[in-house]
Amino acid sequence: xxxxxxxxxxxxxxxxxxxxxxxxxxxxxxxxxxxxxxxxxxxxxxxxxxxxxxxxxxxxxxxxxxxxxxxxxxxxxxxxxxxxxxxxxxxxxxxxxxxxxxxxxxxxxxxxxxxxxxxxxxxxxxxxxxxxxxxxxxxxxxxxxxxxxxxxxxxxxxxxxxxxxxxxxxxxxxxxxxxxxxxxxxxxxxxxxxxxxxxxxxxxxxxxxxxxxxxxxxxxxxxxxxxxxxxxxxxxxxxxxxxxxxxxxxxxxxxxxxxxxxxxxxxxxxxxxxxxxxxxxxxxxxxxxxxxxxxxxxxxxxxxxxxxxxxxxxxxxxxxxxxxxxxxxxxxxxxxxxxxxxxxxxxxxxxxxxxxxxxxxxxxxxxxxxxxxxxxxxxxxxxxxxx
Amino acid sequence: xxxxxxxxxxxxxxxxxxxxxxxxxxxxxxxxxxxxxxxxxxxxxxxxxxxxxxxxxxxxxxxxxxxxxxxxxxxxxxxxxxxxxxxxxxxxxxxxxxxxxxxxxxxxxxxxxxxxxxxxxxxxxxxxxxxxxxxxxxxxxxxxxxxxxxxxxxxxxxxxxxxxxxxxxxxxxxxxxxxxxxxxxxxxxxxxxxxxxxxxxxxxxxxxxxxxxxxxxxxxxxxxxxxxxxxxxxxxxxxxxxxxxxxxxxxxxxxxxxxxxxxxxxxxxxxxxxxxxxxxxxxxxxxxxxxxxxxxxxxxxxxxxxxxxxxxxxxxxxxxxxxxxxxxxxxxxxxxxxxxxxxxxxxxxxx
Numbered sequence: 001x002x003x004x005x006x007x008x009x010x011x012x013x014x015x016x017x018x019x020x021x022x023x024x025x026x027x028x029x030x031x032x033x034x035x036x037x038x039x040x041x042x043x044x045x046x047x048x049x050x051x052x053x054x055x056x057x058x059x060x061x062x063x064x065x066x067x068x069x070x071x072x073x074x075x076x077x078x079x080x081x082x083x084x085x086x087x088x089x090x091x092x093x094x095x096x097x098x099x100x101x102x103x104x105x106x107x108x109x110x111x112x113x114x115x116x117x118x119x120x121x122x123x124x125x126x127x128x129x130x131x132x133x134x135x136x137x138x139x140x141x142x143x144x145x146x147x148x149x150x151x152x153x154x155x156x157x158x159x160x161x162x163x164x165x166x167x168x169x170x171x172x173x174x175x176x177x178x179x180x181x182x183x184x185x186x187x188x189x190x191x192x193x194x195x196x197x198x199x200x201x202x203x204x205x206x207x208x209x210x211x212x213x214x215x216x217x218x219x220x221x222x223x224x225x226x227x228x229x230x231x232x233x234x235x236x237x238x239x240x241x242x243x244x245x246x247x248x249x250x251x252x253x254x255x256x257x258x259x260x261x262x263x264x265x266x267x268x269x270x271x272x273x274x275x276x277x278x279x280x281x282x283x284x285x286x287x288x289x290x291x292x293x294x295x296x297x298x299x300x301x302x303x304x305x306x307x308x309x310x311x312x313x314x315x316x317x318x319x320x321x322x323x324x325x326x327x328x329x330x331x332x333x334x335x336x337x338x339x340x341x342x343x344x345x346x347x348x349x350x351x352x353x354x355x356x357x358x359x360x361x362x363x364x365x366x367x368x369x370x371x372x373x374x375x376x377x378x379x380x381x382x383x384x385x386x387x
Numbered sequence: 388x389x390x391x392x393x394x395x396x397x398x399x400x401x402x403x404x405x406x407x408x409x410x411x412x413x414x415x416x417x418x419x420x421x422x423x424x425x426x427x428x429x430x431x432x433x434x435x436x437x438x439x440x441x442x443x444x445x446x447x448x449x450x451x452x453x454x455x456x457x458x459x460x461x462x463x464x465x466x467x468x469x470x471x472x473x474x475x476x477x478x479x480x481x482x483x484x485x486x487x488x489x490x491x492x493x494x495x496x497x498x499x500x501x502x503x504x505x506x507x508x509x510x511x512x513x514x515x516x517x518x519x520x521x522x523x524x525x526x527x528x529x530x531x532x533x534x535x536x537x538x539x540x541x542x543x544x545x546x547x548x549x550x551x552x553x554x555x556x557x558x559x560x561x562x563x564x565x566x567x568x569x570x571x572x573x574x575x576x577x578x579x580x581x582x583x584x585x586x587x588x589x590x591x592x593x594x595x596x597x598x599x600x601x602x603x604x605x606x607x608x609x610x611x612x613x614x615x616x617x618x619x620x621x622x623x624x625x626x627x628x629x630x631x632x633x634x635x636x637x638x639x640x641x642x643x644x645x646x647x648x649x650x651x652x653x654x655x656x657x658x659x660x661x662x663x664x665x666x667x668x669x670x671x672x673x674x675x676x677x678x679x680x681x682x683x684x685x686x687x688x689x690x691x692x693x694x695x696x697x698x699x700x701x702x703x704x705x706x707x708x709x710x711x712x713x714x715x716x717x718x719x720x721x722x723x724x725x726x727x728x729x730x731x732x733x734x735x736x737x738x
Contacts, residue, residue, distance in 0.1 A: 001396070001456050002389050003650045003735055009388060013732070071388045078731035253731035260729040267725070282717055285724045286644075286665045292734045293390075293643040300390035314639045371625070377635055378628035382608045385623040 003296075005075075012068075013075050019052055020083035032089045032165070033210035039123075039165040042089035046120025055118035056094050059102070063110065064118035070299035074251065081253035092162055093117040093124030095248035097170050100240040104228040112224075113189070125163035125192065127171035127214055128237065130156055135372050137172070138181045138234065142216065144173035144188050144226075151175070151188055151226065153196075153219040161366070163212040164201045166192055171214075172237055175230050185233035189225040190216070206358040242312045247299070249367060250319045252292035258326050258356070259288040262333075265353075269333050280329040287322040294318075310381040313373040320363030320370060327357035388735075390643070392460065399439075400460030406433055407468035413695040419471055420554045425524045426472045434474055435505035443483040443587070448490065449503045450483075455590055459649035462591040466598025466706075469698045471555030473508060473521040479591040480584050480710075481509035484529060487580035488538060494570045495538045498527040514574070515585055515711050518558035522546050530565050536577045538570035553701040586652055586660065588710035589667040593645050596670035596706050599699045600638045600677035606696055607631055607681035610688070627684055634680045637673040644669060647735075658736045661723030664716035671713060674703035 005013070029045065030038035049055050050064055058073045059065025068076075088094065098117055101110060116122040133139040142155020157171055168191055176184030192199060196219035201209035228236045266273065266281045298311055330353035331338035338354060340347035347354075364370040378384040392400075410430040419427050442458050444450025462475045482502050489495045501507045507526020512519045514531065522528050523546060530537045530544055537543075545562035565571075574581075608631060611622030621627050648666040651659035678700040682689035689696055707713070727736070 001392055001646065001650050003647055005388055005735070078734070082731045252734070256729070256731040256734070260731075263724055263729055278721075279717065282720050282724055285729070286669065286720060287640075289662075289665065289734065290640045290644050290669065293647045294640055296388070296734070297390040297643040297646070300388070303389075304391060311639065314636045317636050318640050371629070374629045374632035375625065377632035378622075382604070382628075382631055382635060384608060384611065384628055384631070385620050387619075387623045387625060387628075 009071065009075060012072055013079060016054075016076050016079040017083070019054065020079055020085055023048060023052065024083045024085045028084075029086045031208060032087070032162070033204075033208040036165055039089060042086055043120045043123060045086045046088070046090055046123075050119040055120070056098060059098065059114065059118060063114035069303050070247070071296070071303065074253075074296065074299060077251035078253040078256075081251070081257045084257075089162065090117065090120055090123045091249065092126045092166075092170075093122070093168075096126065096240050097124055099248065100236060101227065103239060104232075104236050109224070109227065122168050123162065123166045125160045125166040125169040125212075125214075127157040127160045127163070127169040127190075129159045131158055134159075135369050137237070138185075140172050140174060140185065142171065142173050143177065144175040144186055145177070146175065146223070146230075147220075149223050150220050151186075151223060153188065153190060153216045153221065155216050157214040157216070159202075159211050159366075160214050161211050163192060163199050163214055164209045168192060169214065170227070172233050175226075175233070179231075182234040184231055185237075186230050187227045187233040187236045188221060189227070190219055190221045194219050194221065196220075204358075205361065206355060242308050247295060247302075247308070247315075250315075252288065252295050255288040255291055255319060255322060255326070258323075259284045262326055262330055265330055265333050265350075272335070273333060277329060277332055280325070280332070284322070284326045284329060287318075287325070291315075291319055291322065310377055313368075313376040314381075316367060317364075317370050317373050317377075320360070323360040323363050324357075327353055327360045331357055390646070392456075392646075396457050396460060399457060400464055402437065403434075403439075403461045404464045404468075406430075406437070407464060407470060411468040411470055413469075413698070416469055416471065416555070416695070416698055425521075425557060431472045434472065438505070439474065440478045440482055440505050440508075441503040442478050444486045444499075444503065448486050449500065450486065454649075455479075455587060455652040456646070456649040459590065459594045459645060462594035463598040463645075466595030466702070467602045469555075469599070469602065469695075469702060473510075473524075475591045475595060476511070476520055476588070477502075477508045480588045481511035481529065483587065484511050484580055484584040485509050485527060485538065487583065488529070488536075488570055488572075488577065491576075491580070492570050492572060495527070498538065498540075498569060501526060511584065512561075513581060513584060513588065513710070515588075515715065516709060518549055518560060519546075520559075520709075521557050522559040523548075523557055527569075530561060531574065532561060532564040534574045535564075536570075536572055536574050536581075537565045537568040539565045539568050543567045551701075551705060553698075553705050555698075556702075556705055583655065585710060586655070586663050589716065590645070590648055590652055590663050592706045592710045593641070593648070593663070593666040593670035596667075596674040596703060597638060597641055597645055599703050599706070600634070600641075600670070600674040603674070603677040603681040603696060603699045603703075604631055604634050604638065606694075606699075607634075607677075607684040610694075611684050614686075621684070630680050630684060634673070634677040637669075637676055641666065641669040641673045657723050657727060661720045664711070664719040667711060667716045668713050668720070671703070671707035674699075675707065678703045 029041040032039045032042040055064050057066045057068045057076045144151040170189050175186035196217045198215040200213045342351040441450035442453045446452035489499045502509050509527045510522040510525035511529040512531040528539050543565045546559040549558040614621045645666040648662040681696045688694045
């Protein structure tokens with residue numbers, strides 16, 4: 001065990017820091033879920049990142065990456081969040097689909113999709129859930145009918161993050177018409193502007209349109225857009241879910257910066273705070289550190305050839321609960337001003353906590369609800385029998 | 388940067404685990420409890436023969452010169468087995484403390500030599516602990532009376548037993564000032580050694596608590612696979628699964644903190660102290676939740692003397708305040724949080 005950074009790792013940190021200091025926009029970008037303008041501003045930022053080869057540092061160089069290891073990825077993320085750089089509008093692509101494409105894609109598919117993904121040229125949405133297939137994802141009914149070199153897609157997807165403004169979606173479809181449950185499913189990509197695709201925004205709890213319904217009516221895509229073998233869709237989705245819940249989706253730096261801001265907020269209002277708040281603030285710091293240390297531990301194991309297992313599920317539960325707790329503590333500090341939105345003169349930048357709180361409530365739901373994660377932990381980690 | 392334990396570190400822990408698997412089953416615990424003896428001589432002899440009592444003492448002072456990170460998995464294994472004998476406090480805390488005192492004062496070398504040879508154990512008082520553990524079987528006692536610290540042999544102290552609910556905790560207070568001493572010095576002059584002992588004590592208590600927590604979950608899992616209700620094992624019901632999974636999540640997020648704390652312990656700075664304290668607070672909480680969960684999953688059996696969970700519940704209760712309770716350790720975390728830089732690049736801060 002050696003918990004010190006090598007000279008190379010320290011030099012890398014300084015390189016990232018210098019680039020970000022020179023390039024991160026001085027004013028925050030408008031939300032990518034509220035307007036086309038905000039979305040495009042974030043795409044522009046992705047382009048800039050990719051010009052510096054910072055799009056996805058762990059990817060191979062031929063796809064715009066730097067072929068770095070997961071410890072360096074963590075260092076990059078630490079610096080990224082430290083610099084207050086914009087949220088990654090293409091997270092569904094770069095963090096979820098990207099690693100899956102790397103594992104299951106053909107060389108032609110990788111060449112076609114990964115570079116455009118890393119550069120922000122093509123921004124991705126996820127199209128898995130359906131009205132009748134949420135936690136029970138294997139109940140998907142949307143179909144992919146093979147006709148020659150094409151698939152014809154039909155169905156109704158829902159809760160697709162970023163779909164309102166994104167360019168592409170990766171969806172789970174029933175490609176074998178007689179199949180049931182986990183069998184006969186395929187993972188297929190489709191452009192969101194293809195004929196027959198209709199995207200309907202769903203206003204969220206915070207009023208923004210971060211997710212949408214997607215209606216597909218005889219949407220024709222080339223068979224080239226299928227990832228992996230026909231019928232292998234469930235297996236591939238589970239691998240993607242592993243990445244999603246595992247490491248990439250929520251890097252520890254995000255929560256360490258939130259904990260730092262929470263400490264600053266507390267110090268500002270210390271005199272007015274209930275004594276219990278102090279313990280909650282310390283807990284936020286400890287939880288953010290525990291999450292970071294756990295991810296460093298997992299990263300070390302993966303670098304040495306290990307595979308991500310049920311810790312994908314333990315991580316997801318931990319960060320989603322931590323995120324809510326931190327924001328609740330911040331709201332308790334803000335007291336009467338907690339309910340104010342950004343437009344209120346008495347709120348200002350502090351409204352960020354309320355916005356973050358609303359978003360945190362989605363954490364235990366998306367990427368597989370925490371109840372499903374607990375089933376996974378109980379069955380795969382603890383060996384309890386399936387119900 | 389590499390978070391993995393070395394093969395050597397793992398092998399040391401596996402050797403202890405193997406020994407405990409042979410000699411520290413729940414039936415062994417019950418046999419010792421019923422005998423009323425202080426220790427199982429066969430098990431203790433086997434542990435002593437492993438030579439770990441000098442693990443954390445410098446090689447030039449007759450020890451193995453290992454680091455806390457080399458011993459932390461051993462402490463975890465002892466917690467998981469519910470080991471009654473004081474391997475962790477003796478080797479992890481008291482003997483290195485004695486070595487510090489011997490080095491500083493030049494006295495007591497023969498007691499240290501005997502302790503390193505495994506001929507005697509060392510029991511240590513500490514300002515943070517209300518009691519001295521295992522003082523009745525120790526050949527050397529580091530005692531505190533008012534503002535003085537003493538190294539004494541057992542004949543110099545009158546011990547008062549303070550019975551614990553944990554049948555294997557042997558706790559004592561002193562009835563009077565020691566009548567004679569091999570070493571005596573003002574407490575203030577021993578402060579640095581006592582601080583270092585506290586760090587080790589808290590760290591290894593945290594590791595034991597993580598082991599206890601895992602054992603409690605393991606017992607709950609085993610029972611819930613066997614116990615049938617409504618025609619199915621109770622472990623197939625989500626209500627039971629979620630209780631156990633929730634406890635397991637707590638354990639998963641305290642282990643890396645304990646291991647990072649072990650690596651940082653030699654730094655002896657505000658960051659290492661905070662990390663040790665973080666580990667201690669969260670390990671106590673994980674063990675508390677895991678043990679209560681295990682009682683609940685066992686149903687009425689969980690409340691019985693017959694099921695083994697209570698051994699771990701009681702040890703968890705004891706260790707939660709041993710080497711500093713949550714309030715004490717939270718204050719050390721607060722010193723770090725409110726007085727030093729925070730943020731995403733501060734996961735492994737330099738002293």
